[in-house]
Amino acid sequence: MDNIVTVDGPSGVGKGTLSQWLCNKTGFLLLDSGAIYRALAYGSIVEKISETDIDALVTLAINLPVSFYATNVLYDNKDVTASIRNEETAAIASKIASITEVRTALLERQKSFYNKGSGLVADGRDMGTVVFPKAKVKLFLTASAAERAKRRVKQLKSQGVDAILTQITLDIEQRDERDRTRLSSPLVPASDAIIIDTTYLSIEKVYQIAEKALWDNGILK
Numbered sequence: 197m198d199n200i201v202t203v204d205g206p207s208g209v210g211k212g213t214l215s216q217w218l219c220n221k222t223g224f225l226l227l228d229s230g231a232i233y234r235a236l237a238y239g240s241i242v243e244k245i246s247e248t249d250i251d252a253l254v255t256l257a258i259n260l261p262v263s264f265y266a267t268n269v270l271y272d273n274k275d276v277t278a279s280i281r282n283e284e285t286a287a288i289a290s291k292i293a294s295i296t297e298v299r300t301a302l303l304e305r306q307k308s309f310y311n312k313g314s315g316l317v318a319d320g321r322d323m324g325t326v327v328f329p330k331a332k333v334k335l336f337l338t339a340s341a342a343e344r345a346k347r348r349v350k351q352l353k354s355q356g357v358d359a360i361l362t363q364i365t366l367d368i369e370q371r372d373e374r375d376r377t378r379l380s381s382p383l384v385p386a387s388d389a390i391i392i393d394t395t396y397l398s399i400e401k402v403y404q405i406a407e408k409a410l411w412d413n414g415i416l417k
């Protein structure tokens with residue numbers, strides 16, 4: 197078993213907040229795998245690579261100039277934290293993430309974030325199933341699409357971005373459908389994952405459930 201906590205689930209379910217909290221609690225490093233897919237989408241826009249040009253996307257994925265500095269994401273040493281979070285990049289990321297060759301090209305890169313000495317919290321869609329199947333604790337968060345859209349609109353508004361709930365709900369449902377039904381690493385809980393439906397839970401309650409799993413599995417002592 198590896199000293200890893202995986203946090204998987206659909207978009208807008210609160211994985212990022214929980215993962216950050218778990219890092220603070222454990223002192224583990226963070227892998228935000230979604231940021232890697234988003235950085236690839238960002239790169240494809242910059243390099244004018246079409247979503248259907250698999251060879252060019254794979255080449256870019258292998259050489260992706262992405263790095264992390266604290267919670268910031270750098271592309272070619274430029275801070276792209278805010279630009280990779282917009283809806284356009286998210287939609288492209290979701291499309292190119294369904295290409296098997298792209299996922300394979302990013303696999304080793306993601307695995308390399310784990311180093312036995314420091315432990316890892318890995319946030320994504322297939323962390324517990326494909327990238328880190330030997331993780332000690334696997335959490336899978338869910339929430340209804342309506343609730344996730346509500347949370348996303350609140351988040352966008354707090355950033356001064358105008359958002360329409362019906363459009364965001366539709367975007368989330370389309371992305372969910374693509375993530376769940378793709379052939380390669382579809383969004384499914386690992387058979388040994390703890391599933392937490394957060395629709396009606398406060399964030400504190402989610403933390404409590406996750407913390408208990410860490411104690412039960414010897415990550416917290």
Ligand code: DC
Nearest residue numbers: 207229230233289290293320321322
């Ligand atoms: O978690 P996120 O919203 O930042 O992820 C952006 C996109 O990347 C999302 O549509 C799904 C995809 N993704 C993935 O396929 N596998 C991962 N491990 C992480 C993200």
